[in-house]
Structures are given as C-alpha cells and as structure tokens.
Amino acid sequence: xxxxxxERADTRAVPAGGGARPQLTDRxxxxxxxxxxxxxxxxxxxxxAGGIWSLIELRVNIASLxxxxxxxxxxxxxxxxxxxxxxxxxxxxMTVMTLAIVICATALGMVLSLILGLLAATxxxxxxxxxxxxxxxxxxxxxVPELIMAIIFIRVFGFGAAAVAGILAxxxxxxxxxxKFYTEAIEDHDDGPRQALETGGSVxxxxxxxxxxxxxxxAVVAHGLHRFDINLRASVILGYVGLPGLGxxxxxxxxxxxxxxxxxxxxxxxxxxxAAELLSGFLRMKLLGRSEPSRFGFxxxxxxxRRRYDANRLEAPSxxxxxxxxxxxxxxxxxxxxxxxxxxxxxxxxILASVWLADIDWIAFFHGLLSIPAVAGQFIPPSDGGIAxxxxxxxxxxxxxxxxxxxxxxxxxxxxxxLAARNVAPNRAVVQFFRTLIVVTRGVPELILAIILIxxxxxxxxxxxxxxxxxxxxxxxxxxxxxxxxxxxRVQQAIATGGAARTQVFFASTVRQAAPAIVAHLFYQLDVxxxxxxxxxxxxxxxxxxxxxxxxxxxxFEVVTYICLMIVGVILLLEFITSVMRRLLR
Amino acid sequence: MSAITLQxxxxxxxxxxxxxxxxSLSIDAGTFTVxxxxxxxxxxxxxxxxxxxxxPTSGSVTVLGTEVGTxxxxxxRQVRRDIGMxxxxxxxxxxxxTLENVCTGALGSLRGPRIGLFSYPKAVRQRxxxxxxxxxxxxxxxxxxxxxxxxxxxxxxxxxxxVQQPKVLLADEPVASLDPESSHQVMSLIAQIAREDxxxxxxxxxQVELAMHWGDRIIGLRQGKKxxxxxxxxxxxxxxxxxxxxMASARPAPPETAAV
Numbered sequence: 001x002x003x004x005x006x007e008r009a010d011t012r013a014v015p016a017g018g019g020a021r022p023q024l025t026d027r028x029x030x031x032x033x034x035x036x037x038x039x040x041x042x043x044x045x046x047x048x049a050g051g052i053w054s055l056i057e058l059r060v061n062i063a064s065l066x067x068x069x070x071x072x073x074x075x076x077x078x079x080x081x082x083x084x085x086x087x088x089x090x091x092x093x094m095t096v097m098t099l100a101i102v103i104c105a106t107a108l109g110m111v112l113s114l115i116l117g118l119l120a121a122t123x124x125x126x127x128x129x130x131x132x133x134x135x136x137x138x139x140x141x142x143x144v145p146e147l148i149m150a151i152i153f154i155r156v157f158g159f160g161a162a163a164v165a166g167i168l169a170x171x172x173x174x175x176x177x178x179x180k181f182y183t184e185a186i187e188d189h190d191d192g193p194r195q196a197l198e199t200g201g202s203v204x205x206x207x208x209x210x211x212x213x214x215x216x217x218x219a220v221v222a223h224g225l226h227r228f229d230i231n232l233r234a235s236v237i238l239g240y241v242g243l244p245g246l247g248x249x250x251x252x253x254x255x256x257x258x259x260x261x262x263x264x265x266x267x268x269x270x271x272x273x274x275a276a277e278l279l280s281g282f283l284r285m286k287l288l289g290r291s292e293p294s295r296f297g298f299x300x301x302x303x304x305x306r307r308r309y310d311a312n313r314l315e316a317p318s319x320x321x322x323x324x325x326x327x328x329x330x331x332x333x334x335x336x337x338x339x340x341x342x343x344x345x346x347x348x349x350x351i352l353a354s355v356w357l358a359d360i361d362w363i364a365f366f367h368g369l370l371s372i373p374a375v376a377g378q379f380i381p382p383s384d385g386g387i388a389x390x391x392x393x394x395x396x397x398x399x400x401x402x403x404x405x406x407x408x409x410x411x412x413x414x415x416x417x418x419l420a421a422r423n424v425a426p427n428r429a430v431v432q433f434f435r436t437l438i439v440v441t442r443g444v445p446e447l448i449l450a451i452i453l454i455x456x457x458x459x460x461x462x463x464x465x466x467x468x469x470x471x472x473x474x475x476x477x478x479x480x481x482x483x484x485x486x487x488x489x490r491v492q493q494a495i496a497t498g499g500a501a502r503t504q505v506f507f508a509s510t511v512r513q514a515a516p517a518i519v520a521h522l523f524y525q526l527d528v529x530x531x532x533x534x535x536x537x538x539x540x541x542x543x544x545x546x547x548x549x550x551x552x553x554x555x556x557f558e559v560v561t562y563i564c565l566m567i568v569g570v571i572l573l574l575e576f577i578t579s580v581m582r583r584l585l586r
Numbered sequence: 587m588s589a590i591t592l593q594x595x596x597x598x599x600x601x602x603x604x605x606x607x608x609x610s611l612s613i614d615a616g617t618f619t620v621x622x623x624x625x626x627x628x629x630x631x632x633x634x635x636x637x638x639x640x641x642p643t644s645g646s647v648t649v650l651g652t653e654v655g656t657x658x659x660x661x662x663r664q665v666r667r668d669i670g671m672x673x674x675x676x677x678x679x680x681x682x683x684t685l686e687n688v689c690t691g692a693l694g695s696l697r698g699p700r701i702g703l704f705s706y707p708k709a710v711r712q713r714x715x716x717x718x719x720x721x722x723x724x725x726x727x728x729x730x731x732x733x734x735x736x737x738x739x740x741x742x743x744x745x746x747x748x749v750q751q752p753k754v755l756l757a758d759e760p761v762a763s764l765d766p767e768s769s770h771q772v773m774s775l776i777a778q779i780a781r782e783d784x785x786x787x788x789x790x791x792x793q794v795e796l797a798m799h800w801g802d803r804i805i806g807l808r809q810g811k812k813x814x815x816x817x818x819x820x821x822x823x824x825x826x827x828x829x830x831x832x833m834a835s836a837r838p839a840p841p842e843t844a845a846v
Contacts, residue, residue, distance in 0.1 A: 192677030193690075196743070199637050200750050201666035201694030209699030210690040214679045329711035330703055331683065331728040 040584040043577065044519070047526070051407025054400035058461045058542075060408070068457040084260040085268065086249065095272060096357055097163070098245030102231045103354035105167045109174025109231075110224040113138075116175060117182030123191045124208055138183070142176025143571050147535055147545075148564045149173055150238045151552050153368075156375045159242055161364035166243035170231045178227055185219040186212060225280040232276050233445040236269055240538050241552060246272070250451070254539075259455055266448050274443045283343070382565055383558035391547055395566050397461060398543035402530035404465045409472025409529075410522055416473065417480025423492070424484055424506060438477050446471030446532060450541045464541030468529050476525050483517035484510060516585040523578040530574060534567050589615040589754055589786040590636055595645035597631055597810075605631035606642070607810040613788060613803075615753070618780055620801030620818070621790040622829055628810040629790035633756045636788065637669045638662050650753060667694040670747030670785075672776075674759035676739040680732030684723060684742050687731050688714040691749035710749070717745040721775060737768025744775060748783075755780065757789040761796070773800050794826040 055061070085091060118124045120134035146169050153165030193211035202210065239247020246269050253261040331337055384391060419425050420434035450467035457463045492509045537545020544563060551559035590613040597606040605628045613619050621629045634640040635647050638654040647654045652665040670691070678687045689706045692713070700706055706714075718724050721741040726734060731742060740760060747755060757776060761769035777800055780787045791797045797804055797818070804821050806814030806829035814821075814829055 190675075190677070192673060192675055193679045195639070196671065196673060196677040196746070197690055197693055199639065199666060199669065199671040199756075200691050200747075201663040201669075202690075202696075203663065205699045206693040206696070209701055210693055211679050213701070214682050218681065327712070327715070329685065329708065329715050329727075 036584050040581065043581055043584075047403070047522070048407070050403045051410075054404035055407065055465075058397070058400055058404055058465060060404055060462050060465050064462050068453075068462065071458060072456040082260060083264040083267070084258075085264045086261070091268065094244075094246050094249055095268075097359070098232070098235055098247070098272075100354040100357035100359075101163055101166050101243065101245060102170065102228065102235050103351060104358050104360075105170035105235075106174060106224060106228045106231050107351050107354075108167060108171030109178055109227060110220065112171065113175050113178035113182050114220060116179045117186055118208060118212075120179065120183040121186035123194065124186055124204070124212055134179075135183075138175060138179035139575075140176075141172050141179065143568045143575075144173070144564070145531060145534060145567060146170055146173035146234050147237060147241065147538065147548070148560070148567070150243060151241050151548075151560055152375075152379065154242050155378070155557065156372055157361075157364055157368035161361040161368060162242050162244055163358045164360055164365045164368070166235065166238050167358065167360075169238065170234060173234075174227050174231060177230070178223055181223045182216070182220060185216045185223070189215045189219075222284050225284050228280055229273070229277050232273060233447055234535075236445070236447055237535050237538060240549060251539075254451070254455070263452065263455065266451050270445065270448050273445045273448070277443060283347075378557045379561045381558060382562040383556075384562050385551065385556050385559040387547070391544060391563060391566065394537070394542075394544040394547060395570065398533045398537065398545070399530060399570065401461050401464050401468065401533040401536070401541075401543055402526060405468030405472055405529045405533070406522065406526045408465065408469035409476055409525065412469070412473040413476035413480055417477035418484060420477060420481040421484035423487070423489060424510060426502075434477075435481075438474060438481070441470060441474035442478065444470065444474075447536070447539070450536050451539050454540050459540040459542070461542030464533060464536045464543065467536065467541065468532055471532070472525050472529055475528070476521060479521040479524075480514075480518055483514040483521065486517070487513035519585055520578075520582055523581050527571070527574050527578060530570065587615045588612045589650060590788065591646075591648040592632075592635070593646045593648075595635060595642045595647055597628075597635060597640055598643045604810045606635065608645070609810075609812050610645075611805065611812065611815065613786060615786050616784045618777065618787045618789070618800065618802045620797040620804050621788065621807060622792070622794065622797045622804055622814075622826060623790075623807035624792060624830055626809075627807040629792075629807055630758050631810075632807070633671070633758050633788060633790060636754075636756060637666055637671060663694060667750055668753045670750050670752035670755045672740070672743050672747055672755070672757040672760045674762045676736070676743045676763075678731040678739055678742060678746075680730065682731060683728050684731050684734065685711065685714055685718060685727040687742055688718050688745045688749055691746035694750060714745070714749050717748040718742070720748070720779070721745045735768070736764050737771055740764060740768070740772050741775060744772070744779070748779065752785065754786045754788070757787065759790055759792065762792065769796070776800075794823055798823065798826060 086094070116134045116138055120131050120138065122131065125131050125134070149169035149172060150165055153168050154162050157165045189212065193215065194207045197207045197210050235243060235245060236247035236250065239245060239249070240251040242248065246265060250262060250265045250269065253259075253265060416434050416437065419430050420438055422431055425431045425434070446467045449470060450464055453463035453467050454460075487510050492505050533541075533543050534545045534548070537543035537547070538549045540546065544566065548560060548563045551557070551563065590611075592609055592611050595606050595609045596604070598604050607628075609632065621632060623629050631640060635642055636649055636654065638647075638657065641655045646656075649665055650668055652661060654662065654665060657665065679690075682690075683703065686703045686706075689700075689703065689710055692706070692710045693700065696706070696710070703711065715724060715727060718727055721744055723734075723738060723741055723745070726738065731739060734742065744760075755776070760776065761772050764772060773796060776787065776789070779785065789800070791800075798821060801818040804814065804816055804818050804826065805812060806826070808829060814825070816825070
C-alpha cells in the first residue's frame with residue numbers, strides 16, 4: 001500500500017521536469033464500494049433497524065407513556081402518601097456501611113488493576129505470555145457481571161460475611177474497566193522517560209516507579225474516582241442479593257410493598273450518588289492539580305464562574321523565592337505541598353477507616369476460601385431448570401431493551417451533544433445550557449430512575465428502557481460533545497475560508513472527523529446498556545435478570561450458572577461486533 | 587585508548603530496513619564525535635547500538651571493554667551506568683520536580699524502586715543539585731519539569747545524565763527541537779562539561795554548521811552506511827554537504843525507525 005502511493009507520488013514528480021503528463025485513463029469520480037464499507041453499513045443498518053424493531057416490540061410508544069403518566073398521578077396521590085425514612089441513626093449506619101464497602105472495593109480494584117495494567121502493557125512487560133494472561137484476566141472480569149460475582153461470593157462466604165463478598169465482587173469487576181484503562185494509559189503514555197532511565201542502567205521496577213507511575217498517576221486516580229461512582233451505584237443493586245447497606249434496605253422495603261419508605265430511600269441514595277459525584281470531581285481536581293477538570297462536572301461550572309471573577313482582579317505574582325533555598329534538596333513546605341500531602345494522608349485514612357467500618361469478618365473470609373470447592377459444585381453443571389424457552393425469550397427481551405435504549409438515547413444525545421460542543425454551537429449561552437443539562441442528566445443513577453419508574457409505571461420493560469435511555473443520553477451526549485471538540489479546527493477553518501456556510505463546514509468536515517469516534521461511542525453505549533439491562537431485570541424492569549434473582553432465591557444455582565453463561569455469551573458477542581466495528585472505522 | 591569500538595556492525599529491522607550497514611569504527615576516550623546525516627540515515631540506531639538498547643544483527647559493539655551486544659543483563663546494566671544519554675525530546679517526567687528528574691539518573695546505582703524526592707539518599711540529592719547547578723537550573727529545582735522551556739528541559743536532561751557520573755555521553759539530536767539560541771546554549775554546555783569531566787561524547791546532529799563547530803571528528807552516515815570519517819578540522823562544508831548526497835536525486839528517506 002505504501003509503496004503504491006509512493007510510486008504514484010514519484011510519477012507526479014516527474015512531469016515537473018518537463019515530461020508529458022501521462023494520459024488519465026481512469027475517469028471514475030466515485031469509488032466502488034469496498035467490502036469494509038458495506039460491512040460497516042450493514043452493522044450500522046442492523047443496529048438502527050434493531051433499535052426501531054425493539055421499540056415496537058417492547059411497546060415503548062406514546063400511548064404507553066400516557067398510561068404511565070396517568071399511573072404516576074394515580075400512584076403519587078393514592079399509594080405513596082407521605083415519604084418515609086428509617087430513623088436517622090439507622091440511616092447513617094447503612095450509609096456508612098455502603099460507603100465503606102464501596103471504598104474498599106474501589107481501592108482493591110485500583111491496586112489489582114494497576115498491577116495487571118503494568119503486566120499487560122507492552123512497554124512495561126516484555127514477556128508476551130504474561131501480557132496475554134493479564135489481558136485475558138481483565139476481559140473475563142469485564143464479561144462477568146458484578147451481580148453474578150456477588151451471588152457466587154455470598155454463597156461462598158455466607159450472608160454473615162456478605163460485606164466481604166460485595167467488596168470482592170465490586171473490586172474484581174472494577175478490574176474489567178480499570179485494568180483496561182490503566183493498560184491504555186501506560187501504553188499511550190510517553191515511553192521516553194522510562195527509556196531514559198533504562199539507558200542509565202536501572203532495573204525495570206525502578207523504571208516503572210521512577211518514570212511510568214509518576215506519569216500515569218493522574219490518570220490512575222481519575223479513573224479510580226470515576227469507578228468509585230460506578231461502584232456506588234452498583235452496590236445498590238447488590239443489595240437485592242444480600243449486600244448490607246442502603247441497597248438491601250431498599251430492596252426489602254419495595255419487596256413488602258412499602259412504597260413510601262422505598263421511594264424515600266431511593267431519594268436518599270440519589271442524593272448520596274450526586275454528593276459522591278461532586279466530591280469525586282472535587283478530589284480529582286485537587287489531586288491532579290494541573291490536569292484539566294472535567295468539562296461537564298459541577299466543578300467545571302463553579303470553576304468557570306470563579307475564573308470569570310478572578311479574571312477581573314490582578315493576578316498575584318507567583319513563584320517561590322529561590323535565593324533562600326541554599327543547599328536544600330527537599331522542597332519547602334509551602335501551601336501547595338502541604339495541601340497535597342494532606343489530601344494524600346486523608347485519602348489513606350479514609351481507606352483504612354473503610355476497611356475497619358466495612359466490618360470484614362476475616363474468620364468467615366478464610367472459612368469461605370476453604371469452602372470454595374464445595375460451593376463450586378453447587379453451580380455446576382449448568383441447567384436450564386426446565387424453563388429454557390422462557391429464559392431465551394427474556395434474554396431476547398434484555399437485548400431488545402439495550403438496543404431500544406441505545407437508539408432512543410442516541411436520538412436524544414446527538415443534537416444535545418452537538419449543541420454542547422463549543423466549536424459548533426451557535427453561541428455560548430447554548431453551550432452553557434446544554435452542558436448543564438448533561439451534568440444534571442449524568443447525576444441521576446439509571447438504577448434509581450428505573451426503580452422509581454417501575455414503582456410508578458408498573459413492572460416491565462418500558463420503565464427499564466426509559467431509565468436506560470436517559471442514562472444513555474447523559475453519557476453519549478458528553479462523549480459526542482467531546483469527540484466534536486477534539487476535531488481539528490484548522491481543517492474547518494480551511495473549508496470556511498473557501499466561503500462555506502457554518503452548516504456546510506459542520507457537515508463537510510466536523511461530522512466527518514468526529515464520526516468514527518461517535519460510532520465507536522455508540523457501540524460502547526450499547527455494550528453498557530445491555531449489561532445494565534440484565535441488572536435492571538432484578539428490580540423488575542423486564543429481561544432475564546428477573547429469573548436470575550429468582551433462581552438465586554430458590555437456591556437453583558445451576559440455573560444461575562446457565563443464565564450467567566447466556567449473559568456472558570451475549571456480552572462477548574457484542575464485544576466482538578464492537579471490535580470489528582472499531583477496526584472498520586480505523 | 588579506544589572507548590567505543592564497532593566491528594562490522596549491521597542492524598536490520600524486519601522486513602527490509604537496514605539501519606546500520608557493515609559499520610566499523612573506533613572512538614577514542616575523551617573525544618567529541620559528531621554523527622552527521624539526514625533523519626533516517628541510521629544515527630539513532632547507531633547510538634542505541636552503543637548503549638545496548640538495540641542488539642546488532644551481526645558484528646560486535648564494545649564499550650569500555652564490555653561487548654554490549656552479547657552482554658548479560660547485569661553486565662549490560664553495569665556498562666549502562668557509565669553511559670549517559672540525552673534525547674531529542676528530553677524524556678523528562680513532566681509531573682515530577684526538576685530535582686527528582688535529575689535524581690532518577692542515579693537509579694542505576696541504587697537498589698529498589700523510588701517514589702518521591704525523599705526516597706533518594708541525601709548524597710544522591712546533593713549530587714543531583716550540584717549537577718543541576720552546573721547546568722544553571724538550581725533555582726528551578728522544585729519546579730515541575732513541564733513548566734520549563736525546551737532549552738531548560740534539555741539542560742535538566744543533561745544533568746540527569748551527569749548524575750550517573752558517566753564516562754561516555756551519548757546525545758541523540760539534542761538540539762533538534764530547540765531554537766538556535768537554546769541550541770547554542772545546550773551544545774556549549776555539553777562541550778564544556780565534556781572537557782571538564784573528560785567525557786567521551788557521541789552526538790548525532792543534522793545541521794552541518796553545528797557539526798563542524800562542535801565536533802572533533804565527524805562521521806557521516808547515509809542509509810545506514812558510513813560515508814565519511816574525518817577530523818572536523820579537515821572537513822569543509824562542501825564535504826559535509828556531500829554526506830546528504832545531491833538533493834535532486836535524493837529519494838524520500840525511509841521512515842525513522844521507531845525507538846525500541
């Protein structure tokens with residue numbers, strides 16, 4: 001391919017020397033469609049068709065929304081009454097428990113992921129077999145839903161040590177995401193400093209600590225805090241299978257039909273999720289210092305206001321006074337260093353406190369480790385429990401929910417994302433408005449939304465699809481806006497100098513540049529939604545998750561394994577399609 | 587005494603790149619040698635062969651009495667401690683302080699991984715400070731490396747190489763990313779330090795004027811072959827230009843071979 005283009009370039013160069021230009025024989029101006037393009041179109045086409053078909057099949061339409069609205073009015077006037085909350089002390093205890101478990105799990109996940117990331121990255125690990133094993137571990141952890149891990153671990157460690165089970169389930173599942181991100185961060189990170197240390201004769205571990213880790217630390221912390229938010233949301237659903245904390249309380253309240261308590265708890269969880277997101281955004285900014293804060297978080301808005309205020313004042317002269325340093329070889333304890341160390345210390349303290357507060361039952365933990373072979377026996381061989389047909393129908397329903405939600409979400413996210421992109425939106429006010437909209441949407445955990453919608457609209461897929469679509473809209477529109485902002489503005493300027501109108505520039509260059517990234521995000525979102533759809537079944541939003549929970553309740557663990565294999569199969573298939581799509585887009 | 591000896595060294599990168607083609611040369615201790623050539627002529631490869639980041643496809647590379655190509659890992663690390671290297675893109679950790687970046691040069695003589703300035707022995711920190719002072723950046727010691735200008739960053743990288751207390755200093759296009767003013771600063775700094783510490787310097791460059799000004803000896807490379815090897819005093823700029831070959835017939839250079 002390269003030689004071909006070079007030859008062509010050479011023949012172009014010759015006529016400049018005076019020779020006659022070779023006759024142009026091929027006068028086609030349209031390229032014959034390539035197999036790649038057709039395959040890509042086919043996948044995209046079936047995605048759109050699948051989305052529409054799923055919406056029809058699941059009866060997500062105006063009529064059901066109207067019925068839902070009537071139900072909602074009826075529900076709030078007749079069934080809920082006054083919102084109810086558990087006594088304050090109890091509520092605080094549950095909250096602390098949930099947070100402690102989530103913090104432990106995230107810390108565990110970060111440590112394991114970092115080790116696996118270092119083992120999986122080409123520039124830090126020279127042994128191909130080790131890299132392959134590390135990568136496979138990450139993929140497996142990604143494919144098995146945390147809920148299924150939790151079911152297995154609770155079976156292993158017993159309900160008495162459910163906290164351990166939850167920490168392991170969430171921690172190991174975090175590896176699926178963090179391990180991948182960390183590997184990418186290590187590989188994308190400039191390898192030069194590490195090479196520089198290698199030339200100085202240091203060993204690999206010294207190179208890693210001396211150059212690689214300091215370079216990727218901001219990314220490690222940022223991804224970890226992001227995962228904390230995800231784990232917090234996931235911990236709620238693990239309450240349905242016995243993880244202590246707010247989620248368990250919520251599930252038992254809804255289980256006995258105590259809707260006023262249920263909705264009350266759901267609102268509390270919503271509040272905690274939003275608070276956690278704000279806090280993690282704040283920490284990310286503090287810990288990373290220079291790194292640009294998320295352009296979509298609450299703190300982005302605050303920072304913007306503050307900068308506007310600060311810009312009106314004279315900037316104070318910064319920079320330390322070197323003269324007084326003399327022979328010092330450790331940095332002075334100035335404000336910046338003090339606060340950095342304070343944050344690191346607080347961070348460590350919080351993790352230690354969480355380990356203590358999570359009430360880990362070490363005896364049950366080691367006992368559980370010994371019982372693994374016996375418990376494993378209960379899960380095999382996989383069995384369909386005589387309801388294979390129902391399982392496959394509901395699995396289809398789960399996939400339909402994912403497709404429908406992604407399709408709906410994308411429909412909403414494309415315009416929102418475009419209008420939230422600074423280089424495209426007509427003016428700043430529009431950008432501000434849509435960014436704020438995205439911030440708010442992303443703050444709402446889809447699970448809580450689904451629970452509330454189910455309570456309101458009744459069990460079934462419609463509530464699940466709507467909840468997932470809102471979640472998809474939040475994430476996708478952020479990704480779309482990011483992709484559009486990352487396009488090369490010089491190309492757009494080049495087209496604009498030719499006299500093209502704004503919309504022409506947008507379609508001719510911006511869309512073309514951003515499209516591959518956006519399509520990749522679309523498939524990523526589908527992946528996320530199908531995973532989420534299996535979980536939503538647990539709260540009664542349709543799909544195969546409902547049977548998973550039932551099988552667990554009646555101790556039919558062979559059926560749990562069967563459903564688990566079904567889900568993992570779908571996820572791996574989807575991953576395959578996504579990777580094909582990515583390759584086509586490259 | 588010869589510090590670096592290459593005998594019939596050939597380095598091929600699959601599928602078809604020959605980055606070093608049967609090169610033999612011997613470099614005396616305490617001299618300043620310039621490798622001159624276009625990008626893609628094999629300068630970087632040659633430097634990387636010298637410190638063992640690449641192993642030759644055939645032939646032998648001997649540095650300070652150790653054969654680098656076949657050395658065991660520990661031997662290789664041993665000889666690398668005596669070879670400092672400076673890169674075109676500086677290769678500093680931007681988020682670390684200048685002083686800590688310099689300290690990392692001493693890792694080869696320390697045991698175990700280090701995190702943070704305080705984890706380095708005081709003696710190392712002081713040595714690092716001295717070198718940083720030598721390149722004129724002691725006042726910036728606690729500043730993040732990525733807040734420095736390009737020329738300053740390259741001086742920090744020089745200090746990092748010096749902390750090793752090397753006998754040989756390799757410089758891979760040390761000034762290619764710098765403006766003329768900083769280029770001059772960095773080059774004269776390297777030359778001065780080389781004189782003071784009696785270092786053997788091998789420096790790759792692509793600018794003829796710089797090569798003629800700073801080198802004791804100029805080795806010309808074209809497409810992996812040694813095409814010239816003269817004391818700098820004997821080289822006229824026409825000679826030097828001839829290394830590049832006639833521009834009219836120049837083919838597009840093969841892409842720069844990726845580093846390690």
